[in-house]
Amino acid sequence: MEFDSGQWWRDAVVYQVYPRSFADVSGDGEGDLAGVVSRLEHLDRLGVDAIWLSPFYPSPMADGGYDVADYRGVDPRYGTPADFDRLVAEAGARGIKVIVDIVPNHCSVAHPWFQEALAAPPGSPERERFIFRDEPNNWHSVFGGPAWTRLADGQWYLHLFDSAQPDWNWRHPDVAALFEDVLRFWLDRGVAGFRIDVAAMLFKQEGLPDVAAGTQAAPLAPGAAAVPYEHQPELLELYRSWREILGSYPGERVMVAEIWFAGPAQARPYLKGDGLDQLFNFRLMPLPWSAAEFRAVIDDSCLLAAETGGSVPWVLGNHDVPRMVTRFGIDQELVRAPTDEVLLGRVEVDIALGTRRARAAALLLLALPGAAYVYQGDELGLPEHLTIQDERRQDPMFERTARTFIGRDGCRVPLPWSGEAPPYGFGAGATWLPQPEGWGALTAARQDAEPDSTLALYRAALAERRRNPALGDGELAWLELGPEVLAFRREPGFTLVANFGDEPVALPAHGRVLLASGPLDGDLLPGSTAVWLA
Numbered sequence: 001m002e003f004d005s006g007q008w009w010r011d012a013v014v015y016q017v018y019p020r021s022f023a024d025v026s027g028d029g030e031g032d033l034a035g036v037v038s039r040l041e042h043l044d045r046l047g048v049d050a051i052w053l054s055p056f057y058p059s060p061m062a063d064g065g066y067d068v069a070d071y072r073g074v075d076p077r078y079g080t081p082a083d084f085d086r087l088v089a090e091a092g093a094r095g096i097k098v099i100v101d102i103v104p105n106h107c108s109v110a111h112p113w114f115q116e117a118l119a120a121p122p123g124s125p126e127r128e129r130f131i132f133r134d135e136p137n138n139w140h141s142v143f144g145g146p147a148w149t150r151l152a153d154g155q156w157y158l159h160l161f162d163s164a165q166p167d168w169n170w171r172h173p174d175v176a177a178l179f180e181d182v183l184r185f186w187l188d189r190g191v192a193g194f195r196i197d198v199a200a201m202l203f204k205q206e207g208l209p210d211v212a213a214g215t216q217a218a219p220l221a222p223g224a225a226a227v228p229y230e231h232q233p234e235l236l237e238l239y240r241s242w243r244e245i246l247g248s249y250p251g252e253r254v255m256v257a258e259i260w261f262a263g264p265a266q267a268r269p270y271l272k273g274d275g276l277d278q279l280f281n282f283r284l285m286p287l288p289w290s291a292a293e294f295r296a297v298i299d300d301s302c303l304l305a306a307e308t309g310g311s312v313p314w315v316l317g318n319h320d321v322p323r324m325v326t327r328f329g330i331d332q333e334l335v336r337a338p339t340d341e342v343l344l345g346r347v348e349v350d351i352a353l354g355t356r357r358a359r360a361a362a363l364l365l366l367a368l369p370g371a372a373y374v375y376q377g378d379e380l381g382l383p384e385h386l387t388i389q390d391e392r393r394q395d396p397m398f399e400r401t402a403r404t405f406i407g408r409d410g411c412r413v414p415l416p417w418s419g420e421a422p423p424y425g426f427g428a429g430a431t432w433l434p435q436p437e438g439w440g441a442l443t444a445a446r447q448d449a450e451p452d453s454t455l456a457l458y459r460a461a462l463a464e465r466r467r468n469p470a471l472g473d474g475e476l477a478w479l480e481l482g483p484e485v486l487a488f489r490r491e492p493g494f495t496l497v498a499n500f501g502d503e504p505v506a507l508p509a510h511g512r513v514l515l516a517s518g519p520l521d522g523d524l525l526p527g528s529t530a531v532w533l534a
């Protein structure tokens with residue numbers, strides 16, 4: 001694998017592969033690494049710089065593989081280590097780097113060290129690698145319910161997520177040593193970097209104090225209040241030491257952290273440049289379709305990046321949140337105060353409108369300064385699957401919240417590649433999560449043949465991004481075209497205009513239209529449409 005020298009990740013477009021749902025070559029209904037290899041041409045033609053692979057490590061799959069039993073292996077359901085090497089090599093041959101997911105906050109109950117801890121008595125050294133106590137505190141699991149599970153011998157262990165995901169004790173030297181080794185293991189195998197899962201929670205405040213009333217972690221949302229299991233100062237030292245490890249390898253390798261920061265103040269300490277390279281910028285995801293609210297977050301984020309010199313890549317979707325076509329296709333008041341009514345399919349979704357907005361949002365995302373992450377299937381304009389039967393649901397959040405939170409399965413549905421009916425070319429077998437009827441028009445094969453498809457739009461945008469020196473890292477200057485319009489210039493000679501309203505607006509003076517997310521009406525930009533101008 002070749003690595004260019006500059007900080008390539010600063011203006012990269014990284015595509016998230018959720019391997020279980022990408023493509024299935026083995027025919028068992030679940031995606032695999034050979035499946036990713038088999039679809040590299042799709043990624044190549046899309047024009048992404050890198051892929052981030054969600055976990056493919058040996059796992060009982062209590063949380064879709066974010067419960068890791070062996071950090072250095074490949075789960076047989078995904079293939080073999082040789083398949084992984086082939087993926088890195090063949091992606092590399094196409095100029096696509098591979099970032100892997102590292103899950104350092106917790107492991108699986110099946111991890112040998114946790115099994116040893118269970119077999120050992122209270123107070124034993126085996127238990128010290130985890131967080132065992134005689135009495136629990138009041139912490140809640142991010143997935144709902146208490147964060148503690150009691151063993152037959154009376155002791156409790158901490159799990160900030162599912163009970164099948166025991167938290168590591170990051171104050172134990174074995175844990176730090178294990179992860180240094182894991183980083184080196186994958187760096188030696190040629191990965192371009194790491195996406196760090198739950199990166200703000202590894203260290204818990206000494207003494208494990210109770211959290212104040214009303215500040216328990218909400219599922220996958222930033223907490224503005226300080227809680228004793230987030231943002232502990234020891235993290236900065238840890239990530240500095242990891243940066244040194246990455247820096248000892250040739251080429252620029254990246255660490256991108258999953259940190260749901262509430263605002264710049266929480267993010268700033270991590271972005272000093274000697275530790276984490278990137279923090280996902282999740283702050284556009286919960287927003288309704290509102291020019292003012294998008295602009296406020298964009299301003300904040302650009303300022304944060306400028307004052308720290310850090311990189312906070314833009315994100316509109318991932319495997320944890322409802323797909324944007326659906327988010328933008330419902331009553332936007334419901335986006336602000338999400339309820340399960342949406343995910344239960346009880347709310348009207350205007351797919352056509354959601355799709356127009358999602359296409360416009362994609363052009364906005366890809367025109368903003370800095371890097372962007374694209375979640376698999378967003379390039380096909382997939383909506384959330386809202387009619388998965390309860391007995392088919394796999395997300396542990398569903399049961400842990402006593403089925404009051406439907407969970408994240410609807411955005412994890414296996415991708416439709418071709419054909420008119422499930423499994424839409426995903427593989428030979430019945431898929432692990434059901435695919436809906438009616439996705440024939442959304443398959444990659446169908447969209448490949450349609451010049452106005454969402455896939456064609458993403459391809460054109462990524463191609464333009466590669467050749468246009470105004471795009472990628474840099475700055476923007478706002479143009480004022482009315483309260484429902486976002487418009488900015490980027491030098492040399494690029495303008496984005498996104499119309500968040502319903503009424504058409506006049507385009508500013510320009511040379512030519514580079515790309516539009518939907519049909520233009522002469523020099524008018526219709527509602528829910530964005531355009532790139534030269």
Ligand code: GLC
Binds near residue numbers: 066067197198220319
């Ligand atoms: C992260 C992952 C999510 C997982 C959780 C626990 O938030 O993105 O999918 O469930 O961590 O590992």
